[in-house]
Amino acid sequence: MVTFEIGIVYKKDSRLYIAVDSSTLVTVKKGVVTEVRPNTRYKAVRSIPVEGLCEHWGITLDRLDAAMADYFAPPQTAIKTRPRGVKLNKTEDDEYWRRHRTGRIARPKL
Numbered sequence: 165m166v167t168f169e170i171g172i173v174y175k176k177d178s179r180l181y182i183a184v185d186s187s188t189l190v191t192v193k194k195g196v197v198t199e200v201r202p203n204t205r206y207k208a209v210r211s212i213p214v215e216g217l218c219e220h221w222g223i224t225l226d227r228l229d230a231a232m233a234d235y236f237a238p239p240q241t242a243i244k245t246r247p248r249g250v251k252l253n254k255t256e257d258d259e260y261w262r263r264h265r266t267g268r269i270a271r272p273k274l
Contacts, residue, residue: 165187165203166187166202166203166204166205166206167186167187168183168185168186168187168188168189168206169183169208170183170184170185170186171183171236172208172209172210173208173209173210173212173217174189174206174207174208174209175206175207175208175209176202176204176206176207179191180209180212180217180220180221181200181206182217182232184199184232184235184236185235187201188200188201189201189202189206190231190232190235191221192221192222192223192231195222195223197231214228
């Protein structure tokens with residue numbers, strides 16, 4: 165089984181691909197993003213700049229960003245945190261910290 169380094173550009177014949185996971189490559193054919201799961205080795209091309217890849221594929225940098233966002237963006241099911249500026253109910257927050265506070269010091273009885 166062939167494995168690829170994620171984010172590395174690969175070449176076979178005259179076509180360029182980007183590895184989006186260990187077994188999947190992505191290329192652009194006539195403006196359409198296409199996935200490939202090859203069984204043969206491809207040559208890694210580490211010296212091509214992003215602009216060169218866009219030029220080779222005939223797309224803009226914005227189009228490349230949009231296409232790669234589907235593969236490299238964080239998952240939508242990620243843990244959500246409290247938005248900045250949103251305050252919790254003060255009494256609930258105080259009660260939580262009173263029950264769960266750390267750093268209690270045990271003092272010996274005299």
